[in-house]
Each structure stands twice: as structure tokens, then as C-alpha cells.
Amino acid sequence: MEAMTKDLWVFVETNEDGTAKNVGIELLTPGKLLAEKQGGSLVAVILGENVEKAVNMAGRHGADKIIAAEAPELRAYSTDAYTEAICKLVKKYGPTSMMIGATNNGRDLGPRVSCRLQTGLVADCTALDIDEESGNVAWTRPAFGGNLMATILCPDHRPQIGTVRPGVFKKREPVENRAEIIREEIHIDPKDIRTRILDLITYMNSENVDLEGAEIIVSGGRGVGGPEGFGPVKALADALGGTVGASRAAVDAGWISHAHQVGQTGKTVGPKLYIACGISGAIQHLAGMSGSDCVIAINKDPDAPIFDVANYGVVGDLFEVLPALTEELRKDRAEA
Numbered sequence: 330m331e332a333m334t335k336d337l338w339v340f341v342e343t344n345e346d347g348t349a350k351n352v353g354i355e356l357l358t359p360g361k362l363l364a365e366k367q368g369g370s371l372v373a374v375i376l377g378e379n380v381e382k383a384v385n386m387a388g389r390h391g392a393d394k395i396i397a398a399e400a401p402e403l404r405a406y407s408t409d410a411y412t413e414a415i416c417k418l419v420k421k422y423g424p425t426s427m428m429i430g431a432t433n434n435g436r437d438l439g440p441r442v443s444c445r446l447q448t449g450l451v452a453d454c455t456a457l458d459i460d461e462e463s464g465n466v467a468w469t470r471p472a473f474g475g476n477l478m479a480t481i482l483c484p485d486h487r488p489q490i491g492t493v494r495p496g497v498f499k500k501r502e503p504v505e506n507r508a509e510i511i512r513e514e515i516h517i518d519p520k521d522i523r524t525r526i527l528d529l530i531t532y533m534n535s536e537n538v539d540l541e542g543a544e545i546i547v548s549g550g551r552g553v554g555g556p557e558g559f560g561p562v563k564a565l566a567d568a569l570g571g572t573v574g575a576s577r578a579a580v581d582a583g584w585i586s587h588a589h590q591v592g593q594t595g596k597t598v599g600p601k602l603y604i605a606c607g608i609s610g611a612i613q614h615l616a617g618m619s620g621s622d623c624v625i626a627i628n629k630d631p632d633a634p635i636f637d638v639a640n641y642g643v644v645g646d647l648f649e650v651l652p653a654l655t656e657e658l659r660k661d662r663a664e665a
Contacts, residue, residue: 333423333533334370334424335364335367335368335425336364336367336369336371336372336422336424337364337367337369337371337372337375337424337425337426337428337645338372338419338426338427338428338439339353339356339360339374339387339392339427339428340372340374340415340428340429340430341353341354341374341386342429342434343372343375343380343383343661346382347377347378347380347382347383348383348386349375349383349387351500351541351542352432352496352541353636354386354431354500355372355430355496355498355499356493356498356501357371357387357390357392357500358390358391358500359390359428359493359498359643360391360428361391363426364393367425367459370394371391371392371394372393372394373394373395373396373508374385374395374415374418374427375395375397375398376397376398376399376415377399377403377404378400378403378413379399380397380399383388385506387508388501388506388507388510389504389505390429390500390503391501391504393509393659394508394510394511396513397416397511397512397513398512398513398514398515400412400414400516400517402519403515403517405525405552406434407526408437408438408524409522409523409524410521410522410555411434411438412438412445412493413444413515413517414515414517414663415438416445416446417515418515419488423488425488426487426489427442427488427489427490428443428457428490428491428493429436429492430493431452431454431492431493431494432495435492436492437573438450439490439491439492440452441442442490443490446490447486447487448486448487448488448489449483449489450489450490450491450492451468451470451481451492452470452491453471453493453494454468454470454492454493455470455471455493455495455497455597455616456469456478457469460482461488465482465489466482466483466489466491467481467482468480468481468482468489469481470479471560471612471613471616473594478638490561494595494597495541495593496596496597496598497597498599498620499599501529510621512633530617532607537641538572538586538589539572540572540574540589540595540596540598541598543571543598543600544601544602545566545569545570545601545604546571546573546574546602546604546618546621547562547563547564547566547569547572547573547589547604547614548574548589548603548604548605548608548618549564549573549576549579549584549585549607549608549647550576550578550579550605550607550608550609551578551579552606552607552608552609552628553579553606553607554607556583557586558584558648559573561606561647561648561651561652562606562647562651562652564652565606565645565651565654565658568654568662569602569658571600571602572619572632574589574590574596574598574603575589575590575591576590576591576608576614577592577593577594577595577613577614582585591614591617592614592615593613593614593616593617595617597616597620598616598617599620599621599622600622601622601623602621602622602625603618603623603624603630604624604626605618605624605625605627605635605639606627606651607625607627608628608633608635609628609631609633609635610626610633610635610636610637610638611634615634621654623640625639625640625642625643626638626639626641626642626649627643627645627647627650628642628643628644629644629645629646630644631644
């Protein structure tokens, strides 16, 4: 379809309590810059029921306009209902581009919407810009197993759509909500919704690992040597009030669960502090933690690639360094 506006849309996914998921708010940061380059407005699109909290969050974090569609059939995510709702809104307002968070739901919704609208989709993007020559969105994502980064354009079809990994961008500082709010009534015929959520299992196991929301992450890699090697990693994370992460090598070896994995095939994170312990720094892992404010690398190999991206590096045995760090932290807390 031909775009009727130069607006850029960000789909803001909601939680059960009506608040916005972090990735939707994060995407308003690059969305603002791209919308200005396109000469349009930044529009947050919110679907659900009782979404006033999400509407307020989107307005306070940079949205120029907010399209809020509320209906009972949109209360819980379903592929059929959300695809129908988004496509109706796109056909009515005609944005030139749209970003969707690469959550489980976003990875489901993006392909369905792009197929329905007969346009392209770039999945799992980690960088965004506007191509100066064509004016198209330049979507950048890892390719060939993360060994290179590919930049992809969608020159012939609209809207341009991409899913973007959580944790890649930082939230803007909240300001006063001055966004224009557009209320839409969209109802989906129940017979068109082929799947429904019958029950919600909050925890599939005993672990509740929030890597994407963590401000401090201590990660272990192949260098920890085995499951027991995560003992000092966890001790340091506990002393810092942080979360335990891991490289793919450690997860594939069965030393720790996939819930802790950081990297191209794991979680993309952006903590204030990231401590990499026994992690060599393969490009697949770097793709998942490059948004960290401060990186500390601890590795016995002085030539490990992780030192190229680290703000601080310690060349040494992690089994000597981590206990010493943990002990000093505990002493400081005891004296405070």
C-alpha cells in the first residue's frame, strides 16, 4: 500500500496490569529521531483493555501522537485479533514505517501484519537509521550467524516494518505528557479469533530471570569451566544486587539454563554495569551486550576480543578475582 503520511509508528505492547512493556518505550527513543528525519510524527499504537497507564507512559517518553484502541477482545494478545486491528489502523492512517518490539508476541505479530499488508519485514534489528540517498529506513541486523551485520532497505512497499530487540535502546527521560491521543473503536468478530488463552502459567520453572530489566549483570562463559564455576559469578552478582547472565557456550554445555543467556540467540541487554567473566567476546555475544553503559572484562587471555569493547579489563584467573571482589564489596557494605 502507498503511505498517506510520513509518520513512524511504534507498537507499544502492554503487560497484564495495563502498563507498557519496556521495549515499546525504548523504541520511542530512536523512533523520535527517525520520525524527524522522515518529516513525520512519532505515533505510539496501543491495543488492549484498560491501557491508560501505557498511554501515559508513551506520552511521557516522547510520542507525538498516541492511537489507543481498546476492546474486550484485545485484552489478551491473540494473533488474529491484533493482526486485524493493526491492519485496520494502518489502512486508515497510512504510516510510512512501523517498529515492533522483538518479544514473543512481536515476533508473531510482525510477520502476520507484513504478509497481510503485502510489505517487507526486517526481523531482530539492533540498529536503525534513515538512508540518506533514498530516505528509507535502514534496518541493521546480525546475519550469517552473527558474523556480520546486514543493513536492509524496503524501497518499494509501505509501511516499512521491522522488529527490534529489547534492550538495544535506552528509554528517554520522562517529561510532561503532551501527546495528542486518538481513541479508536475496533471490534473483532469472535468467530475470526481462532485461538484463545485458556490459562496463563507465570513460571514454567523456579527461575525468574529478568536480564532485559537488570541494571547490573555478571555473566559467565566457557572460562567458568562447569556448573560449579557459576558459584563465584552468582556470589558477585548477589553482592552487587545484580543478575546472573551467561554466554551461549555455557548454556550449550548445560552449565546454566537458557533463561540466563545473553547474545544473538539469547537476550539483548543494556545494563548500567556488565561484568564478563571468562567470556572470550565472540561477535554473537557482543551483539547482545553492546548497549551496556560500562563493561568490565575478566579473562586469563590478554588477547581475548572482549577486552576490545571493555571499559575496564582484568587479566587474571576469575576464580581468584571474583572472590576477592566479592569480599571487598561485602566489607564495604558491612562498614557502611
